[in-house]
Amino acid sequence: MSAVHSPPPTASSDRDSAPRIWHSPMWQLVVARLREFVREPEAVFWVCGFPVVMVVALGIAFRNKPVEQVTVDIVANGPSATAAAEALGKNERFVSRLLSPAEARTHLRTGKTDLVVAPLTPATTAADTPSPSTSGVAPRYRYEFDPTRPESVLARNAVDDALQRAAGRRDVAESENVELNEPGARYIDFLVPGLLGMSLMGGGLWGVGFVTVDMRIRKLLKRFLATPMRKSQFLAGIMVSRLLFMVPEVLILLVFSRYAFDVRNHGSFLDVAVLVVLGGFTFSGIGLLVASRANTIEAVSGLMNLVMLPMWMLSGIFFSSERFPDAVQPLIALLPLTPLIAMLRGVMLEGASLVGYGPQILQLLLYGVVTFALALRWFRWT
C-alpha cells in the first residue's frame, strides 16, 4: 500500500493544504486500522477462522448422529439383569453395560450414563433368585435418572418402552413416523443465524473494546487528543473500521455453511446485509461504551463478559429464547442480541422482509446511537 502522494521534499514546496476527502481524519484512521489488522495474522485468524471452526464443530456434533445412542448402565444383580441386557442388546440404539450398583450410580452422577436400570425381585416376598421370563412372573425394574437432563428422561422412556415390549406388551395403536430433514428445517439452519448474531456481538465488543483500551494504554489516545481531530471522528473511525472487518467474517460464515451444510438464505441478501451492518453498528457502539473508561485489558475483558453473558444465554443463539419462562421474556426482548437474531432467523429461515421489523430495527439503532453518545461523553482519553 502506498502512502499519500506528496511533492519531493524541497524547502519551497513544503506547504500542502486543503486535504482531500480521503484525507479526512476518520478515513485515515480507518485505513490505518485496516492496515494494522491485515498485518496481524492472529487477528485475521480469529476473525475469519473462528466462525468456521465453530460451524464445523457444531455442524459435526449435530450431524453424525442419525439415531441418538442411549447409554444405559444395568445393575448386575443376577439373571434378570442379564435378561434385561439381552433385551436391550436387540436394538443397536442402546449401549448397555452390567455394573455394580455403586459404579452405576457414579456413572449417572458424572453424566457418563443416561440411565441406571436396577432389576428388582418380581415377587412381593424377598426371594433370592428371581427368574422372570421363564416362570411367567412379570419382571420389575427401578429406573434411576436425572430429570433435569433431557437425554436422561429420553433414555428412561425409550428403555422402559423396550423392556415392556420384551416382557410381552403389545402396542395397540398404529403409528407412522415422518422425519423432518429437508434443508431449512434442520438444527444447523436454525444455528447459523444465531452464530452470525453471536459473531457480530463478539466482534463488535472485542474488536472495539480491545483496540480502544490498547490505544489508551499505549497513550495513543492522549496523543490523538492533542491533535485537532474531533473526538467523534476518532470514535466513528474505530466503529467504521470494525464494520469493515465484519465483511469477511460474515461472508466466510455464510459461504462456508452454504457449501458445507447446504444452509440457504430464504430471504433477501440485501436484508441480511442491512442486518449485519446494523448489528455491527449496535455492538461496536456498545463496545465503545464498555471500553470508555477501562484502563487495563483485564478490566475491559471482565466488563465485556459481563455484558455478553446474558445475551449468550438468553438471546437464542443455540436454542429458541422462547423456552425461558414468560416472566423473563420482556427482559430478554430488551437485550440487543435478541431482536437481531430473531430478525436474522426471520429473514434467512422464513424469507421474511425487514419491513415488518420496524420496532426491532429501531431498538438496535437506539442502542447504537445512545451507546455511542454516552461513550463520547464518558470517554477517558488519558
Place this chain on the structure above:
Amino acid sequence: MTAIRCVNLVKRYDGKPPVDAVRGLNLTVERGECFGLLGPNGAGKTTTIEILEGLLRATSGEVEVLGLRWGRNDDAIKQQIGISLQETKLSEKLTVRETVTLFRCLYRQGISPDLALAQVSLEEKADARVGKLSGGQKQRLAVSCAIVGDPQLLFLDEPTTGLDPASRRQLWDIIRNFRDQGRTVLLTTHYMDEAERLCDRVAIVDHGQVIAQGTPRELIASLGGDHIVEIGLARDGHDLSAVASSLGRLPKVSSAQLENGGIVLSVQDLHLVLPAVLAELDRLGGNLDSLATRQASLEDVFVKLAGRHLSDEEGTEP
C-alpha cells in the same frame, strides 16, 4: 511576542491526601526561542506541559498559548501546536511514512509527510515498520509527527530521555533547526547539559514552582562565580563547617557549602582564588585529600537553590 504565558498555575490532583503537582507556577516563553523546563523527576514539569498542551485542566491560574486560551479557541490552538509526549507507543504495524501521513491528515495545513521525515533524517526508514525502529529513531518519528502539522509552537516532553549520546545530539540539531525557522519550542528535561546547550532560556522547576528563570549563562552567573572548587579533607577531627566558613570569607569566593563530606566553593577568577584557598587551608592545618575544579553548570544552580541534586528524586508526579 509571547508564545506562552502562564500565571499562578495550580494543579491539584484529588486523592487522599490531595497532591499539589503544580503550585503557583509563572512562566513566559517568547516566540522564536527554545525554552527548557529543567527539574528533577516529580517536579511538576510534565503536569505543567500537559496543561499548556490542553491535555489537562488547570485547577486555577491563567494560561495563554499563542495569545489564545484553552476552552475558547481549542481548535485554533491545536492547529498551531505540535506535541511529543513522554511515552507514546505508535502502532508498530504501520510504516514510518504511513504514521506521519496519518498525523498529517489530522491538521488542516502542514508540510508533506516526506518533508517531515527529511527534517528528522528518517527518509531512509520511510517504508520500514515502526516496530523495527531503534529508540532514537522512534523518538525522531515522534518529533516528525509533531512537526508535520507545521506548528508555530512545539512541545517536547523529555525528548531525549533514554537515548544514546549520538541520538541525543541528533535530536538537538533537529530542535535547533526548528527554532532557527523562527518557531518556538518548549521542552522539559532533567538533563542539565541538555538545557545548557540547547535552550535559549531555562526555568528551573522544583516542587511545582519556578525557582529560577533566565538564560543558562545568567543562571550560572547568579552563582557569583563561574568555577566550582571541590575540596576533600583528610578526616582528622577538623571542624569542616568552620573550615568552610573561613574559606567562604576569602575574596572572589561567593559561596562555600558542605557536600558529601567535602567542601564546595563557588568562585570567580580561579587562578587568583586557588593559591589563596591553599594558603588558608595550610594556615588552618587542614590536610588536603583531594582537590578538583570545574566550570559551574546549571546543576550547581539547582543545588544552590534546592539544596539537593537534580538526580535526587523527590516529590510526586503522577
